[in-house]
Amino acid sequence: MGRIYELRKINERIFSYKDEDSVKIPENYRRVSWLVTNEMSRGGIDFYSHFSDPLNITVDDFMEFHKDYSKTDPDRFNIRMTDIMVIKDHLPEYQFSSPVYPILAVPEKCDAVIILPKEYWTEEFTEWYLMRNL
Numbered sequence: 630m631g632r633i634y635e636l637r638k639i640n641e642r643i644f645s646y647k648d649e650d651s652v653k654i655p656e657n658y659r660r661v662s663w664l665v666t667n668e669m670s671r672g673g674i675d676f677y678s679h680f681s682d683p684l685n686i687t688v689d690d691f692m693e694f695h696k697d698y699s700k701t702d703p704d705r706f707n708i709r710m711t712d713i714m715v716i717k718d719h720l721p722e723y724q725f726s727s728p729v730y731p732i733l734a735v736p737e738k739c740d741a742v743i744i745l746p747k748e749y750w751t752e753e754f755t756e757w758y759l760m761r762n763l
Contacts, residue, residue: 632706635678637682643647643658644665646666649662651663657685657687657688659686660706661686661710663734672711674710676707676710678691678706679706680704694709695737706723716743716744717743719745719746720744724759730744731749
């Protein structure tokens with residue numbers, strides 16, 4: 630949960646460019662904003678940012694997403710933007726309307742990501758989630 634603030638800021642910036650003419654979008658946001666504009670595409674993109682300047686994202690085709698860059702650059706964090714299939718049975722009261730979900734991911738092994746089934750959510754997180762959806 631330590632990067633939620635930075636991730637929300639990046640998410641808001643990406644979606645602010647949805648349906649925008651690409652010449653009006655900063656170069657470093659063009660590819661990620663295209664993914665949210667083209668809702669029929671499937672796929673993802675890896676990029677990174679820094680805690681000190683989270684909105685200055687870098688899309689680097691040679692980036693090794695699985696590499697731990699924290700030893701050489703503790704300010705840096707990697708971001709994976711990907712599609713996810715949602716099973717509503719995994720959500721409390723079958724509601725899908727929060728900006729934050731606990732996920733299961735093992736990026737060193739595969740690219741698959743799923744929402745953690747509700748049976749494994751903490752009581753506090755479940756209460757927070759349900760309160761957001763009243």
